Amino acid sequence: MSTKQTTPRRKRKGETTKSKLTAIAMDLFQRKGFVAVGLNELCSAGDLPKGSIYYHFPKGKNDIAIAVVEQAKQEIGDAIQQAGAAADSKESFVAAVVQGFAHILVQSDFEKGCPVSTLALELSAQDADIASAISQCFDHWQTLVTDRLIRFGEQPDTAEQLAQISFCALEGALILARTQKSLHPLERVQQHLIQHL
């Protein structure tokens, strides 16, 4: 009894505030890092009361990081798949993915890069749950790229290798691009990858 058949929609508002919170957290973590962003700042940035954080994330700040990682896994995963579906060759596929990140850089005046790498460096060694979430996120992205490369005719094992190299080069380029506020590293990586695909 007391089946909740009529209340599958009760979480509507809760979900939106929760996802609003993770969206804001993702933005701020990207710009300033995880530790540097306080809960106060997070709340005031979204006009949310401070107490509500601990309603949506009972386990505290680290839970927010995990939510951000999973959100980023989803969003960027979707972007990769979209780029793959729209591309007509390995080369244009890789170019589209790289350009996606270039867009993030320019749009944020080089304050934002990969939404996960900062969390990775700050928290990988501190919190095993977060480390696991990040690892799965990176794996997911690489798998998506690998699969798409295979569909473009690449050998499975070389496709996996290429995906790994592309990931590493892109992450590194994002760091470099942010410090020198220039798209040059991204362009160079894109060129190299296309050349050696």
Next chain:
Amino acid sequence: MSTKQTTPRRKRKGETTKSKLTAIAMDLFQRKGFVAVGLNELCSAGDLPKGSIYYHFPKGKNDIAIAVVEQAKQEIGDAIQQAGAAADSKESFVAAVVQGFAHILVQSDFEKGCPVSTLALELSAQDADIASAISQCFDHWQTLVTDRLIRFGEQPDTAEQLAQISFCALEGALILARTQKSLHPLERVQQHLIQHL
């Protein structure tokens, strides 16, 4: 008279405590990030009193970051040159550099990676002085690699491109390696670089 000819050695002890502080800071920043390491932790890790920090670094915590970056620029720069001098080919040169970082990873149980990348992500957008120091550091390393590649017979412009790609791939591989606690990404990058040198 009263010439200070006899006092060029007065700074001896001061220099050692200062460099001790930067060494400890580099270690802790690598593992936990810049913001996560408090000055208290920094002092107690080196058995130094808290107050002494502001004698050696009057401008505060950010000054420590700059000192760390410059120290890393020097140390890793030296390591690159040493690897270049000992190598007998482009391939063995690159392999030696990559293996140097692999050593850092293993030695620290995958808690430490590049001493500068964390600072780059946390502080590039916050402090222009630090951003400049980091940019110069990265440039320095890449220039050293470029020059060595040229000395191994590479064309100047392709040498520069290769150095940039190598840097990006290595930085990315270090992030990935830390999250999955595995040398695999480094090995893959090393293999790829040697293959496409």
Next chain:
DNA sequence: CTTTTTATGACGACTGGTCTATATAAAATG
């Protein structure tokens, strides 16, 4: 109206970086 779910903001215990005032050691001077 009563009960349960959802949401909130004031509060506390604590740590953060910074600074000023003081102590110690070294050099210079007489």
Next chain:
DNA sequence: CATTTTATATAGACCAGTCGTCATAAAAAG
């Protein structure tokens, strides 16, 4: 050797800000 002047080092107070908790308010349900 004694004294003054400088360089080096230390201790602790300070306030702003941290995260997390909890007693309560609003909304929904019964």
